[in-house]
Amino acid sequence: MNGRRLNLVWLILPSVVFFLLVATFIIKLSRRPAISTQAPVGSPTPLDNPAATPETDNGLTSLVRQIAGWQVNDLRLAAPPFDRKISLPSE
Amino acid sequence: MADAHALGACLRKKVEVQLLSRAHKFCYYLVMKWWLIGGWAFLAGATVVMAQSVGDLYAQAVDAGTQYRSAYSAYVQAKNQHLQYNTGTTRVEAIGKTNAVLISRNKWLIDYLKYLRQMLAEVTTIANYPQTVVYLGLENQINSLSGLTELGQGDSFTKINAASNDWEKRLEQMDKLIGVSQLQISSTKLANFQNQLGGYMEEYIQNHSTPSALPAGRQAAQATTLTLITDKLAASIADRKEVDQQLAVYNTGYWSASSYIQQLDRSHQQLLEAAKLLAELTNQP
Numbered sequence: 001m002n003g004r005r006l007n008l009v010w011l012i013l014p015s016v017v018f019f020l021l022v023a024t025f026i027i028k029l030s031r032r033p034a035i036s037t038q039a040p041v042g043s044p045t046p047l048d049n050p051a052a053t054p055e056t057d058n059g060l061t062s063l064v065r066q067i068a069g070w071q072v073n074d075l076r077l078a079a080p081p082f083d084r085k086i087s088l089p090s091e
Numbered sequence: 092m093a094d095a096h097a098l099g100a101c102l103r104k105k106v107e108v109q110l111l112s113r114a115h116k117f118c119y120y121l122v123m124k125w126w127l128i129g130g131w132a133f134l135a136g137a138t139v140v141m142a143q144s145v146g147d148l149y150a151q152a153v154d155a156g157t158q159y160r161s162a163y164s165a166y167v168q169a170k171n172q173h174l175q176y177n178t179g180t181t182r183v184e185a186i187g188k189t190n191a192v193l194i195s196r197n198k199w200l201i202d203y204l205k206y207l208r209q210m211l212a213e214v215t216t217i218a219n220y221p222q223t224v225v226y227l228g229l230e231n232q233i234n235s236l237s238g239l240t241e242l243g244q245g246d247s248f249t250k251i252n253a254a255s256n257d258w259e260k261r262l263e264q265m266d267k268l269i270g271v272s273q274l275q276i277s278s279t280k281l282a283n284f285q286n287q288l289g290g291y292m293e294e295y296i297q298n299h300s301t302p303s304a305l306p307a308g309r310q311a312a313q314a315t316t317l318t319l320i321t322d323k324l325a326a327s328i329a330d331r332k333e334v335d336q337q338l339a340v341y342n343t344g345y346w347s348a349s350s351y352i353q354q355l356d357r358s359h360q361q362l363l364e365a366a367k368l369l370a371e372l373t374n375q376p
Contacts, residue, residue, distance in 0.1 A: 010124065010127055010128070010131075014131035018131070058373070059291070060291045060366070060369065060370050060373055061370055061374075063284070063287050063288065063291065063366060064363075064366045064367055064370045066284070067284050067288075067359070067362060067363050067366050068363055070280065070284075070359070071359075072277045072281075072352055072355045072356045072359055073273075073277075073352055073356075074276075074277070084196065084259070084262060085259060086163075086166065086189065086192055086193060086196065086255050086259075087252050087255055087256075088170060088185060088186075088189055088248040088251055088252055089170075089173075089174060089248065090248065090249070090252075091247065091248045091249065
C-alpha cells in the first residue's frame with residue numbers, strides 16, 4: 001500500500017511540476033509582443049481624416065517597415081563596451 | 092487502568108513501527124529509484140532551460156553587465172588606494188575587490204554567451220554545419236568558463252594576475268566567436284527578409300502577367316521599375332551569400348568581422364530600396 005502510494009507520489013508530483021513549467025513556457029511565448037500592422041488605438045483613421053490618402057496596409061508594407069526598423073549591428077547584440085583587462089601591480 | 096496503559100503502549104509502538112517503516116520505505120525509494128528521480132530532475136531542468144527566452148537571457152546579461160561595472164569601479168578604487176598608501180589594509184582590500192571583479196567579469200561573459208547561443212538557436216534553428224560549429228563553440232566556451240572555480244580565489248597579487256592573464260588569453264578567440272555568431276544571426280534575418288520580398292515580387296509578377304489597359308508609357312515605366320527591383324534584390328542576395336561563404340570558413344585563416352558587417356549593411360540597404368520600390372509599385376492604382 002505504502003509502496004503504491006509512494007509510486008503515485010513520484011509519478012504525479014513531477015508530472016504536475018513538469019506541466020506547470022510547460023504551461024509557463026507556453027504563456028511566455030503567447031505574451032510576446034507581436035509586430036502589429038494595425039494603427040494604434042486613437043490614431044486618426046482615413047474616416048477621421050478623409051483628405052489623407054489611405055495606404056494599403058498589406059503584408060508588403062509591414063515587411064518594408066520591418067526591414068527599415070532592423071539593423072545589421074543590432075544594439076541588443078552588442079557587448080558592453082568597457083575595459084576587460086584587469087591586473088594588479090607587481091608586489 | 093493497567094489495561095489502558097498496556098493498550099496505549101501497544102498503540103504507540105505500532106505507530107512507531109509504522110513511522111519507521113514509512114521512513115525506511117522512503118529511503119529505499121530514494122536509493123532504488125535514483126533513475127526515476129534523476130530522469131524527472133533532468134526533464135525539469137531541461138524545461139527550465141527551454142523556458143528561458145531570449146528576453147530573459149538578455150535581461151540576465153544586462154544585469155551581469157551592471158554588476159561587472161560596479162565591481163570594476165570598486166576594483167579601480169581599491170587598486171588606486173593601494174598604489175597611494177601601500178598598507179596591509181589596502182593590500183587586502185585590493186585583493187578582495189580584484190577577486191570580486193574577476194568573478195563578475197567571468198559571469199558577465201557567460202551570461203552574454205548564453206544569450207547569444209539562445210538567439211543563434213532561435214533565429215537560425217542551427218540549420219547547417221557552420222551554424223552547428225558556432226553553436227557548439229559557444230557551448231564549449233560557456234562550459235569552460237563555468238568550470239573556472241579557482242577564479243577569484245587568489246591570495247596574492249601574483250596569483251591574481253596569473254589567473255586574470257589566463258582568462259584574458261581566451262578573449263581573442265572569444266571575440267572571433269562572438270563576431271561570427273552575430274553575423275550568422277544577422278545574415279539569417281536578412282535571408283528571411285529577402286525570401287519574403289522575393290515571394291511578394293513573384294506574386295506581383297503573376298498578378299500583372301496579363302496585358303493591362305494602362306498606357307504604353309506607364310507599362311514601360313513599370314517594367315523598368317521591376318527590373319530595378321530585381322537587380323537590387325539580386326545584389327542584396329549576392330552580398331549576403333558572400334558573407335555566408337566566409338562564415339563557413341571563418342576558422343581557417345584571417346577573418347575580419349567588421350568588413351563583413353559592412354557587406355551585410357550594404358546588402359540591407361539594397362534590400363530596403365528594393366522593398367520600398369515594390370511597395371510603391373504595388374500601391375499604384
